[in-house]
Amino acid sequence: MAKYRQIYETLRRRIADGTYAPGDMLPSENSLCSVYGVAHLTVRKAIGQLLSDGLIVCRQGKRSVVKGTPKGIGILSIIGTTSALNHPGLSTQIICKPELRTWSEAFSFPVEAHEQAAGCIYFERLRLLDGIPVFFDITMMPNINLSRFLNCDLENRSLFDSLRMMYQIVVTGGTQQFFAIRADKRIQDCLKVHAGHPVLQLNRKIDTNRTGFHIYSQLFCVTQKYGLIGTF
Amino acid sequence: MAKYRQIYETLRRRIADGTYAPGDMLPSENSLCSVYGVAHLTVRKAIGQLLSDGLIVCRQGKRSVVKGTPKGIGILSIIGTTSALNHPGLSTQIICKPELRTWSEAFSFPVEAHEQAAGCIYFERLRLLDGIPVFFDITMMPNINLSRFLNCDLENRSLFDSLRMMYQIVVTGGTQQFFAIRADKRIQDCLKVHAGHPVLQLNRKIDTNRTGFHIYSQLFCVTQKYGLIGTF
């Protein structure tokens, strides 16, 4: 692995685990050079990645400071308008366990030919905050080199964490479409809302570091009590 | 202005105006060095910015290629579910020209003290696609070193382009909240929808490279015919 990448991963880990807490200053670039025994440019490249991740802020003449809120991937976090991030009362209910299907369609996104041929891993989840349904979530992925995924425990670990740790698949970007709709019968049942209640719909096609491997997801969210929030 | 930034702006402009069309290859880094008379690193820094903007794709050993859809800033682009990006029928109507106000509130985001003190530049815009109102947009910014902004032509150029070119202000990140709501009276009038029609609401606080300079915006969008789309 490239040196700048090792430094980046190390610093990122320390920010994630709280060694460097929000508001803390990172070591100066020069001291990082000494510690890791590399040139200035190498440290700067690592710092630059953290900056473009939105994990730190840099100002000329001042030390770089750890930011409060890490950048999400498009939309990931759910937050109560009055409560804290990573709400302890957030739980996941698997409505439909991961299973193999043939592709029908992917929420208006065109499915690529080799994905179509590989078959579709399909599952549905319901997220609850303090027992209240907050959003309902349908995911589809091509069944390409994902042995043992069908037995994967999605209740206690996020999909993206699982894919990264089990298969080294990481998200690189994607496209998302937002709609405000009226709840139909299915959504009314899942999210416990009245007919015609406004619901936020989010369709996403997510790119990964594997060429030709995309994650397609559709999400329905009641925003009455809790808003959908994201950083970028 | 920094050399790498000039090169970045030039290349970006050429991508925007179609000189380099999607799928086209950029000139090689070495040839860019010769053309602009700068070192390799300087060109790479400019290229790196385009890459992190999502405007190009780079592969080792191959020339860099212009991407079809640029990465938006959180959510930026509007697209018809069946039509193309940069729809020719998209027009902007200034409902309320940029004017100086005192801050009231910023869509539930707390306004920082020095922003409060500087006063607020406020304006409202309505975007239409083929004459149909698609979204309605309220923007607030602190009045800090923005001479001549009040005369700025926002109908023909995006706010972010204007800020970048006139004041070297670039967006570095931000926070956004999504809601599905029922249209109230004001929104019904602006967007020409019936009472209770579902509407997408998006509140954003946008960070910039200027410390303590944030853009606060609120957006209402009818997603019946056109969805709000973004890349990340």
Next chain:
DNA sequence: CCTCATTTGTACGTATGTATC
């Protein structure tokens, strides 16, 4: 107000590694 050390930002030149064709 000025000076000075610190720290980040920009830029150069060079070298080598590695993927693509």
Next chain:
DNA sequence: TGATACATACGTACAAATGAG
């Protein structure tokens, strides 16, 4: 195999902003 092009890395130098004295 060789040419081309991007990726990583080193060392150096100076500019510009900050904050302390």
